[in-house]
Amino acid sequence: MKFTAQKRESVGTSAAKLLRNENLVPGTVYASDLDPINIAMSVTDVEQIRREIGLNSVFDLEVEGKTRTVYIREITQSSLKPVIYNIALQAIKKGEKLEMPISVVITNDDALADPDGVVSTTLLEITVIADPATAPDTVEVDATGLNIGDSITAGQLSLPDGIELVTDPEEVVVTVSAPDEAPEDVDPEAETAEPEVINEKEEADAE
Structure with a gap:
């Protein structure tokens, strides 16, 4: 897939707002062998x-007649309204x-050894260190057969050949815990103690 971007000279908050008002998204293209290129x-x-592509994906980008293969580092957007603030490539x-x-x-996660267990990430x-063109979007953790108290660390994950783990191998990625204890049932027929009325007690003591 190929897209086109225009090079921009103006940077800063005010310039970015002007671009967004023109239905453009400010962005930056980074590279190991050249200075960052500001784009829109x-x-x-x-x-x-x-x-359609998503983060970590690769596509071709044309800027000023030159096409580069780029990978998506980040797309920053508002959590409250449909506004995209920036794209980093x-x-x-x-x-x-x-x-x-x-x-x-x-x-x-429905195939645990103990069906009462709760799996959490x-x-x-x-x-990782990988070729973005061939790296997977996700790494799967199979919870089949795990018991309450079990955990899986980053070093236990199954990564494709050619991918090097950067995260600490001892870092816990997935745990299986017991469900929260449910509150005890309250008997609706049980009598409820009347709250003590301070003024009435004081009056009784005074008599």
């Missing part, structure tokens, strides 16, 4: 990239490896 992309293109060469995050996804993503 159509908001429609960035929305398509976010929706990394230019890469064929076969070049970069430090990048990969999301952690739990599978088969304590680390949403791990950091």
Whole structure:
């Protein structure tokens, strides 16, 4: 997939607001062999990239007639309204490896050894060194057969060949815990003690 961006000279908050008013998204292309390039992309293109390609994905970007293969480092957007603030891209060469995050996804959490266990992700993503063009979007953690109290560390994850783990191998990624204790049932027929009325007690003591 290929997209086009225009080079921009103006930077800063005011310039970024002007671009967004023109339905453009400010961004930056980083590279290991050249200075960062400030760009502006159509908001429609960035929305398509976010929706159809996603983070960590690779596509071709043309800037001033030159096409580079880039990988998506980050797309910053508002959590309250549909506004994309910025896009950060990394230019890469064929076969070049970069430090990048990969999301952690739990599978088969309904196949625990103890069905009462609750599986939770304590680390949403791990950091690896990989070729973005061939790296997976996610790494799966199979919860089949895990018991309450079990955990899986980053070093126990199954990574494809050619991918180097950067995250501490001892970092816990997934845990299985016991469910929260439910509150005791309250008998609706049970009598409820009347609250003590201070003034009445004082009057009784005074008599």
